Amino acid sequence: MTLDENWFSEICSERGSAFSLKITEKLHTEQSEFQYIEIFQTETFGKLMVIDGFTMLSSFDNFLYHEMLAHPALFIHDAPQKVLIIGGGDCGTLREVLKHDSVKEAHQVDIDECVTRISEKFFPELCTSNNDARASLHFDDGIKWVKNAKAGEYDLIIIDSTDPVGPAEGLFTEKFYRDCHHALGDNGILVQQSESPLFHMGIIKPIRDAMYSAGFPSQLTINFPQCIYPSGWWSATLSGKNKVALEKFREQDVDQRSFETRYYNSAIHRAAMAQPEFMLRELEMRDEK
Amino acid sequence: MTLDENWFSEICSERGSAFSLKITEKLHTEQSEFQYIEIFQTETFGKLMVIDGFTMLSSFDNFLYHEMLAHPALFIHDAPQKVLIIGGGDCGTLREVLKHDSVKEAHQVDIDECVTRISEKFFPELCTSNNDARASLHFDDGIKWVKNAKAGEYDLIIIDSTDPVGPAEGLFTEKFYRDCHHALGDNGILVQQSESPLFHMGIIKPIRDAMYSAGFPSQLTINFPQCIYPSGWWSATLSGKNKVALEKFREQDVDQRSFETRYYNSAIHRAAMAQPEFMLRELEMRDEK
Numbered sequence: 001m002t003l004d005e006n007w008f009s010e011i012c013s014e015r016g017s018a019f020s021l022k023i024t025e026k027l028h029t030e031q032s033e034f035q036y037i038e039i040f041q042t043e044t045f046g047k048l049m050v051i052d053g054f055t056m057l058s059s060f061d062n063f064l065y066h067e068m069l070a071h072p073a074l075f076i077h078d079a080p081q082k083v084l085i086i087g088g089g090d091c092g093t094l095r096e097v098l099k100h101d102s103v104k105e106a107h108q109v110d111i112d113e114c115v116t117r118i119s120e121k122f123f124p125e126l127c128t129s130n131n132d133a134r135a136s137l138h139f140d141d142g143i144k145w146v147k148n149a150k151a152g153e154y155d156l157i158i159i160d161s162t163d164p165v166g167p168a169e170g171l172f173t174e175k176f177y178r179d180c181h182h183a184l185g186d187n188g189i190l191v192q193q194s195e196s197p198l199f200h201m202g203i204i205k206p207i208r209d210a211m212y213s214a215g216f217p218s219q220l221t222i223n224f225p226q227c228i229y230p231s232g233w234w235s236a237t238l239s240g241k242n243k244v245a246l247e248k249f250r251e252q253d254v255d256q257r258s259f260e261t262r263y264y265n266s267a268i269h270r271a272a273m274a275q276p277e278f279m280l281r282e283l284e285m286r287d288e289k
Numbered sequence: 290m291t292l293d294e295n296w297f298s299e300i301c302s303e304r305g306s307a308f309s310l311k312i313t314e315k316l317h318t319e320q321s322e323f324q325y326i327e328i329f330q331t332e333t334f335g336k337l338m339v340i341d342g343f344t345m346l347s348s349f350d351n352f353l354y355h356e357m358l359a360h361p362a363l364f365i366h367d368a369p370q371k372v373l374i375i376g377g378g379d380c381g382t383l384r385e386v387l388k389h390d391s392v393k394e395a396h397q398v399d400i401d402e403c404v405t406r407i408s409e410k411f412f413p414e415l416c417t418s419n420n421d422a423r424a425s426l427h428f429d430d431g432i433k434w435v436k437n438a439k440a441g442e443y444d445l446i447i448i449d450s451t452d453p454v455g456p457a458e459g460l461f462t463e464k465f466y467r468d469c470h471h472a473l474g475d476n477g478i479l480v481q482q483s484e485s486p487l488f489h490m491g492i493i494k495p496i497r498d499a500m501y502s503a504g505f506p507s508q509l510t511i512n513f514p515q516c517i518y519p520s521g522w523w524s525a526t527l528s529g530k531n532k533v534a535l536e537k538f539r540e541q542d543v544d545q546r547s548f549e550t551r552y553y554n555s556a557i558h559r560a561a562m563a564q565p566e567f568m569l570r571e572l573e574m575r576d577e578k
Contacts, residue, residue, distance in 0.1 A: 225514065271561070
């Protein structure tokens with residue numbers, strides 16, 4: 001029953017749980033300027049990227065996360081043209097964003113170029129849009145990038161970051177969200193990956209509070225399965241600038257979309273907005289304070 | 290990164306994945322007539338029941354599974370009065386079923402009395418309805434029980450079983466579903482726990498096919514998170530006798546229910562019915578054959 005060196009395990013220490021994948025080969029390791037990156041060949045999940053000991057993505061199940069980080073917000077916005085992705089160096093979110101014909105420009109700003117170079121080698125299927133004329137890949141500090149952005153420059157900002165510890169910590173603060181608010185257009189939407197509803201309401205609530213304090217009047221946390229992340233259940237929290245009605249989306253456009261998805265469709269979009277009883281209770285507590 | 294003897298790991302060998310919980314104490318082990326049962330104290334998930342090496346339930350997250358096995362079907366049926374639970378020896382499903390005032394009688398038939406006695410000791414919160422006057426607990430063969438049931442005796446049959454290997458194998462067959470069909474009333478509903486949408490479409494499809502072949506014209510697979518089960522994402526497959534419209538439910542009654550839930554509500558009920566793109570594709574393939 002014990003897992004030997006043929007398994008990669010990510011321990012979620014605060015919850016005393018772990019998720020493991022059986023490994024057949026270590027394909028690559030690299031200490032970048034910012035983090036320690038490993039690529040494993042797994043037995044059944046394809047390739048696995050691990051950063052500083054945390055599973056980032058597998059070939060098998062990354063579609064869940066990448067589709068849900070991109071499409072709900074893109075279909076809530078009336079006509080998203082200019083999109084900023086902070087983090088997302090594996091390029092999977094960028095690929096989903098560029099499936100939308102309305103998008104004229106997508107900037108990806110990840111601090112660590114190594115992640116992208118490694119992804120191009122080991123996850124080429126995620127990098128098929130890197131050379132799209134609408135895409136520009138920048139290897140820079142996302143916090144600085146947003147601070148220097150023009151007022152109202154972006155329709156969407158997607159924060160596709162690691163957990164709120166280490167290099168990504170500054171991406172979960174009111175100060176940063178305030179800069180995002182400034183960089184977003186009138187109907188702009190901010191999307192932040194926001195951890196597990198089952199494990200991390202203590203992170204989700206502060207994210208929502210910080211977004212609210214930063215000037216976003218409405219928040220919506222959407223939930224979806226994500227096998228390799230702690231608890232197997234994950235979320236993204238969306239904030240709308242001004243009076244964006246986050247619960248409305250271009251349903252007909254979803255149904256008539258010109259591209260393929262593997263998880264997302266209009267029924268899944270609606271489903272992702274459903275808040276379990278325990279979330280309603282915990283979030284109401286926040287709203288009452 | 291390797292997990293030592295302070296962890297309990299369930300390996301999902303066909304998928305090369307594993308889920309582990311940190312253990313502080315082994316509280317109980319017992320070889321019953323049918324299976325090997327272990328109870329662990331975990332660090333953060335409360336108590337954990339393991340049968341033949343497979344995690345059955347934890348104090349922390351069993352509410353997801355038990356609520357979703359019971360309430361959707363109970364609120365689809367117009368007025369469920371008599372309910373049969375096959376398996377379910379931990380009594381968590383029974384507790385949820387008996388929250389419904391319309392239910393006049395609930396029969397629980399688990400082959401292994403040890404599971405119930407152990408649950409009464411280590412999961413007393415799941416057994417609070419065991420002495421309800423409407424409940425009767427039988428320790429018997431569920432297949433035989435259903436075979437001997439009167440025609441149209443039950444409004445609902447819930448198969449709350451282990452995986453389709455070993456003792457529970459016979460609960461996943463057309464023959465058994467045919468007997469369920471006979472034992473269900475005109476608007477009767479059959480509920481079967483049906484494994485992971487991400488890992489086990491190869492089990493879900495045959496379950497749906499077998500139910501259809503057994504005379505149930507319509508099937509509905511509902512999805513929900515379940516952290517400790519393989520992939521962290523689970524399903525139940527419902528079949529309606531005659532022309533039960535499985536996609537309709539007593540939404541107003543859900544919203545005005547007299548009892549508490551932690552996951553289930555009307556939005557979650559609707560959400561659980563959403564079929565991801567990959568499921569639609571795989572299930573359409575079935576329907577075309």
